[in-house]
Amino acid sequence: MEGKVGIGLRRDIADVILKSKELSPDFLEIVPENWMGIGGQWNRIRKAAVEKYPITCHGLSLSIGSAEELDWNFIRDLKSFLDENNVRIFSEHLSYTKSQNAHLYDLLPIPFRRDAVDHVVDRIKRVQETLERPLAIENVSYYTPVAAEMTEIEFISEIVERADCKLLLDVNNVYVNAFNHKYDAKEYIGKLPLDKVEYIHMAGHEQVEPDLIIDTHGQPIIDPVYDLFEWTIQRMDPVPVLLERDYNFDELDQLQSELAHLKSIIKKHWKVSYESSTGKISSAEPSGVSSAEPSGVHVTTK
Amino acid sequence: MKLHEDTARIQDLLGEYCRTGEDTEIPGVTPGRVHHYRRLVYNVVRDTMDSAYPITLAALGEEHWDLLVQDFFSSGIPQTPQIWKLPFEFYRYHASQETGSRIRKPYLEDLLYFEWLEIEVHTMPDRPYPDFRKHGNIFNDRLAINPEYEIIRLEYPVHLHAVKEATDLKGDYFVLIFRSPETGYVQFLNLSVLNTYIFTRLVEDGVPLNELKGDIASVSGIESGKYLDDALEKFIGDLMKKKLILGFLKN
Numbered sequence: 001m002e003g004k005v006g007i008g009l010r011r012d013i014a015d016v017i018l019k020s021k022e023l024s025p026d027f028l029e030i031v032p033e034n035w036m037g038i039g040g041q042w043n044r045i046r047k048a049a050v051e052k053y054p055i056t057c058h059g060l061s062l063s064i065g066s067a068e069e070l071d072w073n074f075i076r077d078l079k080s081f082l083d084e085n086n087v088r089i090f091s092e093h094l095s096y097t098k099s100q101n102a103h104l105y106d107l108l109p110i111p112f113r114r115d116a117v118d119h120v121v122d123r124i125k126r127v128q129e130t131l132e133r134p135l136a137i138e139n140v141s142y143y144t145p146v147a148a149e150m151t152e153i154e155f156i157s158e159i160v161e162r163a164d165c166k167l168l169l170d171v172n173n174v175y176v177n178a179f180n181h182k183y184d185a186k187e188y189i190g191k192l193p194l195d196k197v198e199y200i201h202m203a204g205h206e207q208v209e210p211d212l213i214i215d216t217h218g219q220p221i222i223d224p225v226y227d228l229f230e231w232t233i234q235r236m237d238p239v240p241v242l243l244e245r246d247y248n249f250d251e252l253d254q255l256q257s258e259l260a261h262l263k264s265i266i267k268k269h270w271k272v273s274y275e276s277s278t279g280k281i282s283s284a285e286p287s288g289v290s291s292a293e294p295s296g297v298h299v300t301t302k
Numbered sequence: 303m304k305l306h307e308d309t310a311r312i313q314d315l316l317g318e319y320c321r322t323g324e325d326t327e328i329p330g331v332t333p334g335r336v337h338h339y340r341r342l343v344y345n346v347v348r349d350t351m352d353s354a355y356p357i358t359l360a361a362l363g364e365e366h367w368d369l370l371v372q373d374f375f376s377s378g379i380p381q382t383p384q385i386w387k388l389p390f391e392f393y394r395y396h397a398s399q400e401t402g403s404r405i406r407k408p409y410l411e412d413l414l415y416f417e418w419l420e421i422e423v424h425t426m427p428d429r430p431y432p433d434f435r436k437h438g439n440i441f442n443d444r445l446a447i448n449p450e451y452e453i454i455r456l457e458y459p460v461h462l463h464a465v466k467e468a469t470d471l472k473g474d475y476f477v478l479i480f481r482s483p484e485t486g487y488v489q490f491l492n493l494s495v496l497n498t499y500i501f502t503r504l505v506e507d508g509v510p511l512n513e514l515k516g517d518i519a520s521v522s523g524i525e526s527g528k529y530l531d532d533a534l535e536k537f538i539g540d541l542m543k544k545k546l547i548l549g550f551l552k553n
């Protein structure tokens with residue numbers, strides 16, 4: 001998968017991705033929470049995806065930074081899901097999504113503090129032990145620091161080194177944070193433990209105020225982020241790269257051109273061949289996905 | 303825990319603000335930025351509820367609906383790590399709070415339950431299908447039933463009528479919600495009390511329809527004979543057409 005370019009299998013677009021002749025990702029990223037313990041139509045789509053493509057998983061609800069104990073039942077189910085789908089790369093966010101025992105379903109910024117480093121390091125180690133695979137932790141976009149006592153780069157670097165985990169480097173998030181918090185993106189990336197990067201995310205964003213960008217995953221990647229990506233990959237070994245898009249799927253050819261753009265940059269700096277290197281990638285149409293129209297009345301497709 | 307109390311408290315301040323939207327002093331933040339977190343967090347929850355409960359949303363209207371979502375999110379303590387299951391917690395929260403009677407929308411609980419069941423049946427884990435053959439005799443052979451269904455009882459017929467009419471038709475309604483074996487799409491059937499009895503007995507007893515005819519006749523007050531046979535044939539034929547009865551058990 002090193003140097004390959006994938007796309008997220010979001011539910012809204014899952015069927016389209018699996019049937020599309022226009023889109024040719026090398027692998028698919030799945031959010032396990034959206035597919036775990038599900039039967040019926042979605043399960044068929046998941047199976048078809050796993051049959052056709054290599055899969056990476058990107059979790060949302062682990063809440064590595066929370067004060068409350070980790071949800072071990074959930075983590076055990078997660079491990080079964082990863083095993084079942086042959087997933088090697090599992091990533092999560094360096095953030096918290098749970099507070100006072102309530103899930104919040106979005107990524108809140110952990111205070112950049114020494115005790116938070118100790119806390120997160122300890123939790124990543126325990127999660128890795130249970131999952132029996134490394135965790136790739138992602139640098140998240142944040143819109144304000146909270147009660148920080150150290151810099152973001154010190155915070156993330158120390159966690160990755162001490163937890164002996166991997167890093168999911170989201171290049172767009174670096175761009176967004178550098179803009180929002182007025183630092184130099186290249187200097188930041190230069191200080192990261194790039195030898196620990198296992199996976200890269202590339203995405204679009206939205207500027208909502210003159211001095212604020214929100215990480216929306218709904219827009220095309222902008223040129224300065226492509227430039228930062230190109231600068232970055234010259235300083236590290238090949239890893240899989242994901243085009244992260246969660247909304248606005250209207251134009252498939254536009255997504256395909258983003259995949260192609262990423263590949264053209266990668267080819268300049270990494271030795272990668274995009275001729276179907278695994279039998280899996282070049283396999284035929286997905287099986288098991290029903291294209292039949294629903295019959296009868298009162299049909300819902302939620 | 304290695305997180306100091308102070309740091310944990312600060313994290314909870316931001317978390318609580320995101321859940322409730324009530325302004326609070328959070329130390330060491332950039333002015334004018336924190337409200338984006340409340341907006342982003344709340345939008346995710348609101349979008350999830352909007353797409354799970356389109357009929358309830360339309361029935362209550364935007365403003366009223368938003369109050370229900372806010373109430374749930376600030377006081378309901380969401381427990382599921384899988385956000386697509388959150389609408390179930392929303393239903394359970396408002397049922398436990400008796401929100402429907404408080405806001406004088408007595409149909410509310412039924413409507414939420416009905417809309418949630420569509421999602422539940424659509425997404426529930428696959429259930430093992432019985433071995434079946436296509437041809438047989440509907441009275442003498444044991445029927446193979448599609449295992450992917452739920453039967454619910456409603457007080458208000460929100461599955462049949464707009465809420466205004468449904469409110470005046472309080473009674474006992476049974477709805478069978480099932481997943482199509484071919485497409486995975488969800489359909490529902492309104493069942494009479496008698497048909498609910500027949501279907502439930504078929505599932506629970508696993509015997510040919512003939513063996514239940516005596517009980518069906520005494521429950522319904524319809525004499526055994528051609529009239530009852532025709533009615534049963536029509537009912538079973540209808541279930542077969544809808545793929546709720548798949549055929550006849552092999553063994």
Ligand SMILES: [Fe+2]
Binds near residue numbers: 138170201244
């Ligand atoms: Fe990302």
